[in-house]
Amino acid sequence: MAKYINPFTDIGFKRIFGQELSKPLLLDFLNSLFEGEKHIDNLTFLDKEQPALFEEDRSLIYDIYCETEEGEKIIVEMQYKSQPFFKNRSIYYVSESIARQGERGSAWNYEIASVYLVAFMNFTPIDFKKQFRTDVVLAEKGTVEQFSDKLRMIYLQLPLFKKEADECENQVERWIYLLKNMETLSRLPWAAQSAVFKKLESIADVGAMTHAERLKYDEALKKYRDTICVIEGARMEGREEGIQEGIQKGIQEGIIANARKMKAYGLAWDMIAEITGLTIDEVKDLE
Numbered sequence: 001m002a003k004y005i006n007p008f009t010d011i012g013f014k015r016i017f018g019q020e021l022s023k024p025l026l027l028d029f030l031n032s033l034f035e036g037e038k039h040i041d042n043l044t045f046l047d048k049e050q051p052a053l054f055e056e057d058r059s060l061i062y063d064i065y066c067e068t069e070e071g072e073k074i075i076v077e078m079q080y081k082s083q084p085f086f087k088n089r090s091i092y093y094v095s096e097s098i099a100r101q102g103e104r105g106s107a108w109n110y111e112i113a114s115v116y117l118v119a120f121m122n123f124t125p126i127d128f129k130k131q132f133r134t135d136v137v138l139a140e141k142g143t144v145e146q147f148s149d150k151l152r153m154i155y156l157q158l159p160l161f162k163k164e165a166d167e168c169e170n171q172v173e174r175w176i177y178l179l180k181n182m183e184t185l186s187r188l189p190w191a192a193q194s195a196v197f198k199k200l201e202s203i204a205d206v207g208a209m210t211h212a213e214r215l216k217y218d219e220a221l222k223k224y225r226d227t228i229c230v231i232e233g234a235r236m237e238g239r240e241e242g243i244q245e246g247i248q249k250g251i252q253e254g255i256i257a258n259a260r261k262m263k264a265y266g267l268a269w270d271m272i273a274e275i276t277g278l279t280i281d282e283v284k285d286l287e
Helices: 009-018 020-033 088-101 169-186 195-203 211-264 270-274 280-285
Strands: 043-045 061-068 073-078 115-121 133-139 147-157
Touching: 009 020, 009 061, 020 043, 020 073, 020 169, 020 195, 043 169, 088 115, 088 147, 088 211, 115 195, 133 280, 211 270, 211 280, 270 280
Parallel strands: 073 115, 115 147
Antiparallel strands: 043 061, 061 073, 133 147
16 A cells, blocks of 8 residues: 555545645645745635536546635646546636626626636646646737736646656646655655655655545545546557557558559459459559
């Protein structure tokens, strides 16, 4: 059994970032992510179970919904399997968070707080650039100047982060390294030098869980592993089908190439058809 929790499970991710005890961890990560732009002193966790945002059985782990002291909303989620329309879904979730701010009565004058999305993705969508961090804002197309600061979406494609522990250059990279490798580590690097990572070490320790917490975590881990197995099985089947299709295509192309040569040598069409299995019309149409 691994010493530390798997952060790609629903329970594991919430344990690291989504509870009052772990709020310093979330603050450290977010402030590292926004370093040089903004600093968040405190956060309030909001109710995650809101209409039009959540489904009971969801592949999108929309774990954390919180608010800064200035009223800014921050959504943090972990997506561990690819899905169609992921980009559209994430835009919809951010838009819902903005739209709900209008439910303030007739006196409301469209004052809205900024909404930030931070999406950890343990896959690489085909409609994203192949880069670890994609940072999306509302900008004017011609000048690329920011049009509004009310919406921002940061996508982190974890498979594209390849650094080892000794190659990490900043706090964001250290966080990503730990999240990607936590379940395989016997100790957390940097814990001896960092109070934040020392706290992470204690929170993420499977042995520190209560019996009830462990039962829930084991069930979540089983569900995660079963999902990964299903995905890998589908990939293997797809590769096998592709290989078989490629073989059949190659055989057919070889037959056609040989039939063309026979036709060039003046062999009778019916004889070519008999040798190759093509129809006489197919032989006739060969050029």
